[in-house]
Amino acid sequence: MSTETTSRLSDFLRIADLDRTGLDDLLNLAAALKDHPTAMLDERRGKTVGCYFNKPSTRTRVSFEAAANRLGMLPIMLRPDELQLGRGEPIADTARVLASFVEAIVVRTFAQADLEEMAAAAGVPVINALTDEHHPCQALADLLTLRERFGELEGLRLAYVGDGNNVAHSLLEAGALAGMQVAVASPPGYEPDAAIVAGAEAVAAENGGSVRVVTDPAAAVELADAVYTDVWVSMGEDAERDRRLRDLEPYRVDEALMAKASPRAVFMHCLPAHRGEEVTAAVIDGPTSVVFPQAANRLPTEGAVLATLVGPT
Numbered sequence: 280m281s282t283e284t285t286s287r288l289s290d291f292l293r294i295a296d297l298d299r300t301g302l303d304d305l306l307n308l309a310a311a312l313k314d315h316p317t318a319m320l321d322e323r324r325g326k327t328v329g330c331y332f333n334k335p336s337t338r339t340r341v342s343f344e345a346a347a348n349r350l351g352m353l354p355i356m357l358r359p360d361e362l363q364l365g366r367g368e369p370i371a372d373t374a375r376v377l378a379s380f381v382e383a384i385v386v387r388t389f390a391q392a393d394l395e396e397m398a399a400a401a402g403v404p405v406i407n408a409l410t411d412e413h414h415p416c417q418a419l420a421d422l423l424t425l426r427e428r429f430g431e432l433e434g435l436r437l438a439y440v441g442d443g444n445n446v447a448h449s450l451l452e453a454g455a456l457a458g459m460q461v462a463v464a465s466p467p468g469y470e471p472d473a474a475i476v477a478g479a480e481a482v483a484a485e486n487g488g489s490v491r492v493v494t495d496p497a498a499a500v501e502l503a504d505a506v507y508t509d510v511w512v513s514m515g516e517d518a519e520r521d522r523r524l525r526d527l528e529p530y531r532v533d534e535a536l537m538a539k540a541s542p543r544a545v546f547m548h549c550l551p552a553h554r555g556e557e558v559t560a561a562v563i564d565g566p567t568s569v570v571f572p573q574a575a576n577r578l579p580t581e582g583a584v585l586a587t588l589v590g591p592t
């Protein structure tokens with residue numbers, strides 16, 4: 280298999296860190312690793328990746344650990360309560376010290392600024408495993424899933440319905456870079472970040488795609504090839520739960536909404552899902568749902584990210 284990458288990526292903090300070639304390289308490498316899971320087992324043997332998770336995780340955590348193992352690397356899981364970081368040691372000091380022990384650091388935390396501070400201090404590649412603003416590794420798995428399903432990404436219509444959150448931001452950036460037609464429907468006050476939307480619009484224009492942000496779910500979903508949603512209450516937002524459930528109620532993806540999409544449309548969700556909130560059980564457990572193959576694609580995409588950022592010995 281080909282493990283060539285042309286990327287000079289030093290950190291992976293958001294999808295906007297990639298150019299079109301970098302995105303294509305990552306997806307191609309992920310597809311190759313999916314077909315040949317242990318093909319790159321030897322080149323990074325003896326290397327280590329530190330995985331700092333300051334929020335819960337099932338998919339991201341386990342897929343990074345498994346992906347590191349398939350690359351011959353040792354993953355070390357680190358929770359804040361196990362580190363001096365949890366007792367107030369500065370982020371920059373922590374990153375500098377970790378970088379003397381490991382070849383890359385995977386980070387799930389709250390503020391994107393904390394991740395950027397870590398990357399600036401670390402001196403080894405830092406990978407975003409989800410922040411409040413971005414979830415780039417998820418978007419790679421999403422695009423791989425769409426490419427497998429539809430053959431090519433260019434021109435594909437993706438509708439995201441619901442909270443304009445971290446997952447929506449990374450999908451906007453990824454879809455724009457891939458030349459897709461991305462529409463987001465969110466209620467007032469829950470729109471994706473205006474600067475991220477503006478950046479995605481510019482990238483989409485360069486790549487033959489488009490970006491639309493609307494309030495009407497039906498307008499976003501019309502003729503879509505994929506309908507995507509995410510939770511209404513993200514990690515760290517529990518205090519806003521009641522207001523969020525009330526405001527996002529009209530944005531639930533149900534069979535009536537799916538019927539407005541293309542007849543070939545798939546339903547996507549990054550998981551974990553809350554049946555009866557952002558999606559009905561009939562949709563997520565129904566024939567159009569690709570949520571489990573989508574989740575499974577986290578493993579080869581995390582492998583591609585690690586292999587691209589951590590060079591062979």
Ligand code: CP
Nearest residue numbers: 336337338339549550
């Ligand atoms: N989709 C996703 O990132 O899931 P986890 O929170 O379980 O990692």
Ligand code: NVA
Nearest residue numbers: 444509513514549550
């Ligand atoms: N938006 C969700 C994604 C979880 C994978 C959150 O941040 O909690």
